[in-house]
Amino acid sequence: MKPSPSPASRPLEAAQAALAAEHAAAYGYGVIGARTSPERAAEAREAYGNHLARRDSLTRTVREMGGSPRAAEAAYALPYEVRGPADAERLAAEIEERVAGAYSDLVRAAD
Numbered sequence: 361m362k363p364s365p366s367p368a369s370r371p372l373e374a375a376q377a378a379l380a381a382e383h384a385a386a387y388g389y390g391v392i393g394a395r396t397s398p399e400r401a402a403e404a405r406e407a408y409g410n411h412l413a414r415r416d417s418l419t420r421t422v423r424e425m426g427g428s429p430r431a432a433e434a435a436y437a438l439p440y441e442v443r444g445p446a447d448a449e450r451l452a453a454e455i456e457e458r459v460a461g462a463y464s465d466l467v468r469a470a471d
Contacts, residue, residue: 372425374462374469379422381462382415383432388455391438397445407452411459 389408396404422429442451 370469371466371471372422372427374466375418375422375425376427376430378459378462378466379415379418380430381459382411382418383430384436385411385455385459386415387432387436388438388451391442392448392452392455395442395444395448397448400445400449404448404452 386408389404389411393401393404393408419429438451439454440447440451442448
C-alpha cells in the first residue's frame with residue numbers, strides 16, 4: 361500500500377499530476393490533429409495550443425513550489441486506435457475529461 365502524501369506535499373503532487381495530464385493532452389492532440397476532419401482542424405489546433413500554454417504555466421508553478429517539473433514521456437499509450445475523425449473527436453472528449461479530473465484534484469489540494 362502506498363503511503364498517503366503529507367498535507368504539505370499534496371499541492372505540489374497535484375500540480376505535478378496536472379502537469380503530467382497536460383503533457384499527455386498535448387501528445388493526444390498531436391494525434392487528433394492528424395486524424396480530425398478539416399472542419400474541426402482549427403479547433404484541434406487551438407486546443408493543442410491551449411494545452412501547451414497550460415503545460416508551460418504549470419511548469420512554472422511547480423518550480424515556484426520548489427519542485428522539479430516532470431518531463432513529458434517520449435510517447436503515450438492511447439486508449440484505442442485513432443483511425444479517423446470520429447475517433448479523434450472521441451479521444452478529444454476523453455482527454456478533456458482526464459485533464460479536468462487532474463485540475464479538480466489540484467483545486468482540492470490547494471491551500
